[in-house]
Amino acid sequence: MIYPFNAAYYSEKNRAQLSALAVADLDTAEHLWGGPDNTRAFRNVLVGTPDRRGETWQAWITMGDIEYSDDSLFYVLHTTQRIGRKQIDRWAIYATIDVNEPSLFIHEDVLPEGVERARQATEACESDMAPIFVGCEESLAKDLRKTLRAAIKGSPALLEFKEGPGVKHRVWPVPAGPGAEAITKIFAGAPLFLLDGHHRLAAARENHRFGMGDGRLLTCITSMAESDTLILPLHRAVRYERWVLPDQLNADLVRAGCRLTELPDLKVGDIGEYVMKHKEAGPFCVVLHSYADMPTLVCLPRGAGQPEALAALSVACLDFGVLAPITDATSIPVPSTELALEQLALDQAQVAFFLPPASPREVRAIALAKLRMPRKSTRFVPKPSLGLIARPWTNSG
Known part of the structure; x- marks a missing residue:
């Protein structure tokens, strides 16, 4: 089951420079040093000590650099990107899921120290700063693409992140109504597979166990079809x-x-x-x-x-x-x-x-059987960019 949510994102005064503020993924953020004016770069709430991240996030909110949505909504993500010889034309949905969602299957174990680092970071900001990345079966790809495109037809994008030449990410809110209902219906009863964010999921479960958060987690869901997701080996x-x-x-x-x-x-x-x-x-x-x-x-x-x-x-x-x-x-x-x-x-x-890459079928079979691949076995690309959509706990649910 997926749910709409109250989102946080860069306010209108910052959106023109979004390409200088958002980052491709967490690995990129950890290796960036920033430019001459990086005070509002999303990297600042992804790396560093938990206290510093939390202080930065709260300062942005106070100064109006970040705004909250008034309504609980789904958000559509469209990404175009070339990876090697493959052209990605991804349609995905930002939603929330329960941290103990029974239809979500995982294929990799976590390290306790990684879970604690992720838990402290989200606790400091009292927000889901990075979505977990989740895939659904290829059989849903066509309907998902059609439904998401229909849900935002004729609407201007809320956010646009030009990551580099030929790489563009756009985000639209989905108003409550038939479009949102159709999105919910697609995933009803469908198994979901965690592609990236195992430590963030485990951290969210720990936070919920400690009485923090609302028991849900920001999630970016797309299909495991080659048009949306590539599996590369490590x-x-x-x-x-x-x-x-x-x-x-x-x-x-x-x-x-x-x-x-x-x-x-x-x-x-x-x-x-x-x-x-x-x-x-x-x-x-x-x-x-x-x-x-x-x-x-x-x-x-x-x-x-x-x-x-x-x-x-x-x-x-x-x-x-x-x-x-x-x-x-x-x-x-x-x-x-x-x-x-x-x-x-x-x-x-x-x-x-x-090594050759695992196939979507192999990943799903392992996850459904509740087995575990060796750690760091696969890369699912492109990962959802960070700095587009976050989810504050205090304004969720």
């Missing part, structure tokens, strides 16, 4: 002294049950595209040693004793079956082939494993 860069020499790496992989095939025609720069397109009967990855110039295809052993949903998942077979038993190895999730190759070139890792 690769593994591994530091392990035993693998300083390629021969020892290969011997250990074979001993673990892997089948190795050299790929003499595959250029190092094309590994990323290869793992995205390659078809294999079972789980696989591509491995590259820092002293080697030839990638190797690794057919991984199926996860012995693992449930079927995990037994053939490449990242689970690598992490659980090959890397987990090697207690002296340090495995680092890496978001791109370029960064993994850079770590090899700088001798920051001996080996990089390049």
Whole structure:
């Protein structure tokens, strides 16, 4: 069940410079240092100490930099963005869900310290500053797109964030009435899948347990169809002294049950595209040693004793079956082939494993079975931008 809510967003005097205030996602916010006039940049309430974030947020409200909606509404988000060779034309809805919503399924565990950091940050601002990112089945994509477009037809956008060349995000409020009712109807009884924001969800549950908030959480929901959401892999860069020499790496992989095939025609720069397109009967990855110039295809052993949903998942077979038993190895999730190759070139890792992405079907099967993928297994992109819509607890519900 989804619900409308009272939103907070930049006031009209700030909207002309929204492109300088909003940020693409939390990772971007943590790596930005700001410009010469960044006093109202949304980054200031996403990073730093909880007390400082809370003081900044309250100051913005007092000074009229942030305004509250008078009505409890849904908000439509339309994002256009090119990622690699894929054109994203996303239609999504901002809503709230109950923090213990039974139709919301998760596929990844959380770290207690991450939950506490997220909890303190939201407690300090007494607001949901960043939505959790939720997907619905591809079968709903067509109806969702049609319904959202109809709900805002002829209405000017409330907010427009031009993130960069060819990247635009627009937001419209949906007035109460047939449009809002149609949106609610789409999700009635439909399973939802948490794509990003596992720590924020766990933090919201903790806050609710402590008597803070109203038991609901700001959510951005879109379909898991390729037009709306791409699933990208997180690769593994591994530091392990035993693998300083390629021969020892290969011997250990074979001993673990892997089948190795050299790929003499595959250029190092094309590994990323290869793992995205390659078809294999079972789980696989591509491995590259820092002293080697030839990638190797690794057919991984199926996860012995693992449930079927995990037994053939490449990242689970690598992490659980090959890397987990090697207690002296340090495995680092890496978001791109370029960064993994850079770590090899700088001798920051001996080996990089390049993984294929999980499919929407695999993610849903794991979540519905209440299983867990290895942490940092997938990236769902693009994430909802931050600084467009927030939700104050004191004006919610």
